[in-house]
Amino acid sequence: MSTLPPSSVEPPALPPEKGGDDMATLAKGGRTNTLGFVLRLLGGLPFLFVGFRLYGVEEMGKFAAAFVVVEIFALVCALGEKRGLAQRLTEGIQDHEETPTNLVFDAMLVSLVFSAIACLLLIAFPVIIFPSGVSSAFDMWMIAAIPAFALTEILLAAQAFKYDIATTVRARALVEPWVKSILVAALFFIPALSSGGIALAFIGAIYAAFFTALWSFLKTYGLPKGWRPRPRYLGRMTSRAMPLIGADVIERGTRLLDVFLLGQATSSGTVGIYWFAKEVVSLPQKLKTSFEPILAPVITKNLKTGHMEAIASQVRQVGFWIIALQFGIALTLAIPGEGVMGLGGPAIVGGTGALAILLAAEVIASMAVVSESVLVYIARKRNLAISVGVITLQGALTVGFILLAQRMGYPEGFQAAGAAAALFISLGAASFIKAAVLKSLLKAPVSNLRWALVWAAAPAVIVGFLFTRYTPEWVELAIGGPAIMATYMWVIWKRGFDESDKVLFRKKVVPDIDEDPPSPQPK
Numbered sequence: 001m002s003t004l005p006p007s008s009v010e011p012p013a014l015p016p017e018k019g020g021d022d023m024a025t026l027a028k029g030g031r032t033n034t035l036g037f038v039l040r041l042l043g044g045l046p047f048l049f050v051g052f053r054l055y056g057v058e059e060m061g062k063f064a065a066a067f068v069v070v071e072i073f074a075l076v077c078a079l080g081e082k083r084g085l086a087q088r089l090t091e092g093i094q095d096h097e098e099t100p101t102n103l104v105f106d107a108m109l110v111s112l113v114f115s116a117i118a119c120l121l122l123i124a125f126p127v128i129i130f131p132s133g134v135s136s137a138f139d140m141w142m143i144a145a146i147p148a149f150a151l152t153e154i155l156l157a158a159q160a161f162k163y164d165i166a167t168t169v170r171a172r173a174l175v176e177p178w179v180k181s182i183l184v185a186a187l188f189f190i191p192a193l194s195s196g197g198i199a200l201a202f203i204g205a206i207y208a209a210f211f212t213a214l215w216s217f218l219k220t221y222g223l224p225k226g227w228r229p230r231p232r233y234l235g236r237m238t239s240r241a242m243p244l245i246g247a248d249v250i251e252r253g254t255r256l257l258d259v260f261l262l263g264q265a266t267s268s269g270t271v272g273i274y275w276f277a278k279e280v281v282s283l284p285q286k287l288k289t290s291f292e293p294i295l296a297p298v299i300t301k302n303l304k305t306g307h308m309e310a311i312a313s314q315v316r317q318v319g320f321w322i323i324a325l326q327f328g329i330a331l332t333l334a335i336p337g338e339g340v341m342g343l344g345g346p347a348i349v350g351g352t353g354a355l356a357i358l359l360a361a362e363v364i365a366s367m368a369v370v371s372e373s374v375l376v377y378i379a380r381k382r383n384l385a386i387s388v389g390v391i392t393l394q395g396a397l398t399v400g401f402i403l404l405a406q407r408m409g410y411p412e413g414f415q416a417a418g419a420a421a422a423l424f425i426s427l428g429a430a431s432f433i434k435a436a437v438l439k440s441l442l443k444a445p446v447s448n449l450r451w452a453l454v455w456a457a458a459p460a461v462i463v464g465f466l467f468t469r470y471t472p473e474w475v476e477l478a479i480g481g482p483a484i485m486a487t488y489m490w491v492i493w494k495r496g497f498d499e500s501d502k503v504l505f506r507k508k509v510v511p512d513i514d515e516d517p518p519s520p521q522p523k
Contacts, residue, residue: 046181047201048279052272052344054188055198061272062132063198065263066142068256069129073122074149075252077114079237080244081107083376085157087300088237101221104158108151110234115147132268138196145203148210155213159220167216171209180205243380247372250387254394254426255285258419261398269347270412274419276344277355284329285362303377311374312444319370319448324496326366327453328460328488330359332481335464339473350413357420365427367448371434378441383434390430397422452496460488 051060081088085107089100098106122129122143134140152171159167180201187197259278263271302310333340337352375383401418439446467480 044177047184049343050185057272057347058268059135061268064259064271064275066129068259070142070145073118074146075249076245077111077118077150078153079111079241080248081154082157084241084244086161089161090300101224102227105224105227107154110238111150115150118146119143131263136195139199141203142199145206148206152210152213155217158217162220171212175212176205176209179208243384244376246384247376247387250391254391257394258398258423262419265402266412266415270416273348273351274354274416276348277351277358281358281362284326299374308442309444312442312446315370315446323366323448324492326363328485330363331460332485334359335484336468336476336480339477353417354420357424361424361427364431367431368434371438374438386433390426394422394426450496452492455495456488456491460484463487
């Protein structure tokens, strides 16, 4: 990732059987999930704004601290199956070891066992999830979201193996955010439930997404036949999943550790402000996950047949798609940052500096995420070791910057900016190291950087400056934001996207796949 190849250099053309169809499949899946990203944006923002306006910064700060813990425990209980299930299904089908439905149920059983242990632990030690205490008796019910969250990850991974990304869009982009947004507003006006409105809305949304995924899974796979628990196999499966669990938890943990540490060192109000910025930043962050569900089965297929150059080409292509779109969104949100933060209320504006740093961190993280999608299969332990080192660095920097700001007497807003800076440095290190390792293993370049990103950013920044300097805030947000994005996208389309990139925006580039993925041919 240290060099910037010119945008005119196209990746080597691949024979259709070795990469062309795969790239079209990636584009189709990514396009579908990018639509889901837009829908999730529209559904998730009301929860953010309504929650802060109706319930206040303190209550949302307590929810943020609890949400971080719930998500981390849920990722552990999902057993890394978001990426590992594709490999298990591929191997199981080829070896006629077990039916796909039974293999998925194996994962679901172990996930439920892990979830039960996690729930009992948090019930016994509630300070882990609520360091500042609870606001109502309903808050503790957030623990019940762990099993549903974990099982949904497994079910959606199973659907992705069938190239069904539409279910992920329905569950994660439509049902979950809209149920959460509607419930958080409705429950506020029910006296008996209003004190726990945020927690109940979250639980309702997680279970609504779970049942949406379960319905599609049962239609696709059906019920298991002749399935029974196999303790020895389940033990091997769990042991094999540990590096994937570690990678998933650490990858997500880098986005949550700063919130957790701020919750331990500062007030709930500071956590609430910082979490508002983090939720805004989650918009470009969620975009890169648009390709994860469809990338796993494509990579495992090429690994099985030894097509390393095809994998490198896919990493370069998908990596550029992600960073190009993320960079445009980051500019759109960062330039009018004060106005964006002000949507949550005047008390939130102090987090504008943290917002800008966090947006930059997500852009620089894109290479690490795409590289890791391959490393978890070909260098699991090495990838895990790098991830452990990165999150350790982040934790040390976060604590160091917070303590430094406190010692120098800076307000808590500077402490939040320090946590954001620690995340930026850590994610930058992860991207550089993981890209270098992947390049060495594949023996092919994997960089996603092109000079076109700079050419597109320059006029977008000028447009944004004019709007923020000479127009009122509502014009800056309603017209200036879209103008920044439109300017950026026009330049990147003209100067950055070649024909292989533009396939992302075309329909009918690959036929719909309703059957099992084709078995790889032997070398």
